[in-house]
Amino acid sequence: MVIGAIIIGSAAQPAMAGAGDIGQQNAIVEDPLGFVEVMGRSVMERMVDRFLAADIEMVSVLADPQVVLPSFCQSSDKVIAHVVADMRSALSRTLEDYSEQGIGLTFVVHANVYAECDLIDWIWFHRGTRQGITRSCDSNGGLDFWVVDCAKRQSIDISLLLEDKERFDGSRYFISEYASQIATPSDLRRLVTDVFRESCKMRPAGREIRPGVWIEAGAQIHRRARIVAPAYIGRGTRVREDTLITRCSNVESSCYVDYGTVVDDSSILTNSYVGIWLDVSNVVVKGNRLANVRRNVTLEISDPSVMRENMALAQKPRRPSTMRASARIRFSAHRDDQQAAG
Numbered sequence: 001m002v003i004g005a006i007i008i009g010s011a012a013q014p015a016m017a018g019a020g021d022i023g024q025q026n027a028i029v030e031d032p033l034g035f036v037e038v039m040g041r042s043v044m045e046r047m048v049d050r051f052l053a054a055d056i057e058m059v060s061v062l063a064d065p066q067v068v069l070p071s072f073c074q075s076s077d078k079v080i081a082h083v084v085a086d087m088r089s090a091l092s093r094t095l096e097d098y099s100e101q102g103i104g105l106t107f108v109v110h111a112n113v114y115a116e117c118d119l120i121d122w123i124w125f126h127r128g129t130r131q132g133i134t135r136s137c138d139s140n141g142g143l144d145f146w147v148v149d150c151a152k153r154q155s156i157d158i159s160l161l162l163e164d165k166e167r168f169d170g171s172r173y174f175i176s177e178y179a180s181q182i183a184t185p186s187d188l189r190r191l192v193t194d195v196f197r198e199s200c201k202m203r204p205a206g207r208e209i210r211p212g213v214w215i216e217a218g219a220q221i222h223r224r225a226r227i228v229a230p231a232y233i234g235r236g237t238r239v240r241e242d243t244l245i246t247r248c249s250n251v252e253s254s255c256y257v258d259y260g261t262v263v264d265d266s267s268i269l270t271n272s273y274v275g276i277w278l279d280v281s282n283v284v285v286k287g288n289r290l291a292n293v294r295r296n297v298t299l300e301i302s303d304p305s306v307m308r309e310n311m312a313l314a315q316k317p318r319r320p321s322t323m324r325a326s327a328r329i330r331f332s333a334h335r336d337d338q339q340a341a342g
Helices: 043-053 087-100 119-129 150-155 185-196 325-331
Strands: 003-009 058-063 079-083 105-110 113-115 133-138 141-149 172-174 179-181 207-210 213-215 231-233 244-246 249-251 262-264 272-274 279-281 283-286 289-292 297-300 307-309
Touching: 003 043, 003 087, 043 058, 043 113, 058 087, 087 105, 087 150, 105 113, 105 119, 113 141, 119 133, 119 141, 119 172, 141 150, 141 179, 179 185, 185 283, 231 244, 244 249, 249 262, 272 283, 279 283
Parallel strands: 003 058, 003 105, 058 079, 133 172, 213 231, 231 249, 244 262, 262 279
Antiparallel strands: 105 141, 113 179, 133 141, 207 213, 272 307, 283 289, 289 297
8 A cells, every 4th residue: 555645734723822811813924833953853754753663655744825844954855845825726726636636545644743753553443434534532532644545536525635724524543652733822832841851752863961951053152151951952043142042942943042031941042143142931932032931922023132033043964955956946035145133
């Protein structure tokens, strides 16, 4: 049986800080959280790795035009990206193409899902159900992760894989291994903490310079800065003197943490500047947006001396894309060739 995979990256589901008392929800990032770097690599890239390790024949990434696709660490001819205007028709067309290429079954997963399940065991479970579609679930409920029989695509309601997935009432495959559906900054922080505590198989990129401290190539850390395990510093990031990075904090690539600032139990996402003498605790920061994961509120900081996009990024090593040549341009929007604020 030849097996494929489809990853869906939709701008319709950005990362939310959660509902506040007045019922408002504010996005901390505009792209799906699965496209955001976490410990140096996106959740989507890590799922691609899992598919390829299971000898999946082809992996297609379907993305809305509004999202910025992440760059990958390794290349593969089995992975190709498509920027699509209509996700439903693109998904239907991809299932049809797979069927014509002899791919019998395919995994369909949203970009914000990370799961360490036994993919082959799930395939056998699905075949035993004799149904066209099987959804996965864990102890917290349904996951946006399915197996679809390509030959039965015409009898499948494609909306069940997209906007109407909660209507699905078919068979479910229970994932007893680690799984995380990253819909909010709180979910992202939980995943980071699980990685540091080795509750899952995901590992930080870069080199572990001492127990619990990972540093990527090109990071500049002042000799008077303190990095207390567990912590992660991404490539091309600059950490100034008298700063403290501690308690399961991750500072992703091309960031700048200025003099005297404390980053405690927090995530600083790619290309963010954090100003002088700040106490950043229990939050997720992206540019001038700050999500407090305890209070479910997102703030937009208007003072660029406090927080902002890192306008002069440090030069960081380019990563080759796993995309075929025709699709690589779509991944080049990742800001790999700018410089960090100095």
